[in-house]
Amino acid sequence: MKFTEAQLEQAFIELLGQEDIPHVLGGTITRSNDEVLIKADLKEFLLNQYKAEKLTKSAH
Numbered sequence: 001m002k003f004t005e006a007q008l009e010q011a012f013i014e015l016l017g018q019e020d021i022p023h024v025l026g027g028t029i030t031r032s033n034d035e036v037l038i039k040a041d042l043k044e045f046l047l048n049q050y051k052a053e054k055l056t057k058s059a060h
Helices: 005-018 039-049
Strands: none
Touching: none
């Protein structure tokens, strides 16, 4: 089966939706180019990844 780019994109959007991950157009996201998109997820990952180092949560 042959896919167009639009069909492939739509398939991924639907798969993300099944995982309760919303699809958001990049141009509609308000952030600077050097900003991490999902800060909370990154912080949580780092806290879990480096538990042995006893990292603590901070506002920054």
